[in-house]
Amino acid sequence: MIALRIARASRRGRVSASRRQPTRRAPDSAALALWLNRLLLATGLAIVLLVGQRAWEALESMPVGRIAVAGTLDTPRQQALQSAVQQALDGGFIAADLSQVREALEALPWVYSASVRRRWPDTLAIRVVEQLPIARWGDSGFLNHEGLIFAASGSDAWAELPIIHGPAGSERRLMQHYQRLHDLLATAELSVARLEQDSLGQLHAELQSGLRINLGNDSFLLRVQRFLDLYRNDLVQRTEQVASVDLRYAKGAAVTFHEPPQLAAVEKD
Numbered sequence: 001m002i003a004l005r006i007a008r009a010s011r012r013g014r015v016s017a018s019r020r021q022p023t024r025r026a027p028d029s030a031a032l033a034l035w036l037n038r039l040l041l042a043t044g045l046a047i048v049l050l051v052g053q054r055a056w057e058a059l060e061s062m063p064v065g066r067i068a069v070a071g072t073l074d075t076p077r078q079q080a081l082q083s084a085v086q087q088a089l090d091g092g093f094i095a096a097d098l099s100q101v102r103e104a105l106e107a108l109p110w111v112y113s114a115s116v117r118r119r120w121p122d123t124l125a126i127r128v129v130e131q132l133p134i135a136r137w138g139d140s141g142f143l144n145h146e147g148l149i150f151a152a153s154g155s156d157a158w159a160e161l162p163i164i165h166g167p168a169g170s171e172r173r174l175m176q177h178y179q180r181l182h183d184l185l186a187t188a189e190l191s192v193a194r195l196e197q198d199s200l201g202q203l204h205a206e207l208q209s210g211l212r213i214n215l216g217n218d219s220f221l222l223r224v225q226r227f228l229d230l231y232r233n234d235l236v237q238r239t240e241q242v243a244s245v246d247l248r249y250a251k252g253a254a255v256t257f258h259e260p261p262q263l264a265a266v267e268k269d
Contacts, residue, residue: 064093065122073128080108081126093122110152112144135164135178135195137171147175166197177220181205184224188231202248209239216248223247230255 067085069078088104089096098116105114105128112129119125131150133142136158141151143164149171152158166174178195185192185207194206203215215223227245230253235242238257246254 063122064089064096064124066124068119068123068125070125070127077110081105081128084108085124085126093118093124096124109150133158133161134175135162138163138165143171143175145175145179147172162192163194164196165194167199170197177203180221181224184221184228188228188236190231211239211242212244214244214246214248226253 067082069081073081084104084107085101088101090100091097096118098118101116101124102114105111105116105126110131112131114126114128117125131142131144131152133150133152134145135143137143137149141149142158142161143149162178164171164174164178174195174197178192181195182192191208192205193208196204198204201217203217203220205213205215207213213227227247230245231239235245235255241257243256243258246256
């Protein structure tokens with residue numbers, strides 16, 4: 001009995017010992033798969049970023065292939081636009097600063113405004129609005145509708161425009177006076193050939209007929225209306241005889257007529 005108990009005890013000891021031995025765990029396949037997925041995702045993202053960077057660099061270095069100008073311009077102006085764009089381009093088609101190009105175009109004396117946009121795949125589309133001269137500014141340039149001075153080539157085509165002249169800085173004011181005078185006189189079928197402001201600020205106008213009008217330096221619209229009333233009521237039938245009308249009075253006007261031609265006496269033998 002004693003031997004049997006010892007044998008059983010020894011077997012239980014061996015079983016307990018075998019149970020206490022550590023067991024080796026198999027690798028976690030789910031964690032390994034997750035790690036591999038993350039590695040593949042990071043690698044793919046790096047490849048995409050690299051390809052994107054290379055593609056962007058290629059786009060940035062792509063040159064402008066064509067400059068398209070809307071509208072009809074003569075050859076010298078087309079060439080001037082092309083030259084201004086080329087000088088303002090800093091980089092390729094994508095890297096070009098369109099604001100810088102537009103400013104370069106608007107710096108041309110005959111350009112009033114310009115717009116620039118990209119047209120794929122390699123074209124810069126340009127639209128310009130040319131300066132429209134309303135009058136000549138003395139002998140040195142032209143005035144647009146806003147009273148801004150600009151110079152232009154081919155000015156012979158505008159030789160018949162009226163002349164506006166005055167001190168430096170008076171361009172805008174004189175253009176406003178001219179536009180009002182032009183509109184008011186047109187109601188009487190009269191037109192302005194010249195408008196001047198002297199050093200004292202006095203306004204003098206000359207009509208296409210040669211008639212001169214002294215308007216002074218104040219009450220501009222009132223004096224122009226007074227001239228129109230006088231012209232319609234008293235002078236319209238004698239326009240060729242009138243040399244000048246001075247409106248620099250609180251009321252009324254002074255009218256100067258051309259002197260009648262003097263006939264030389266002829267003696268007969």
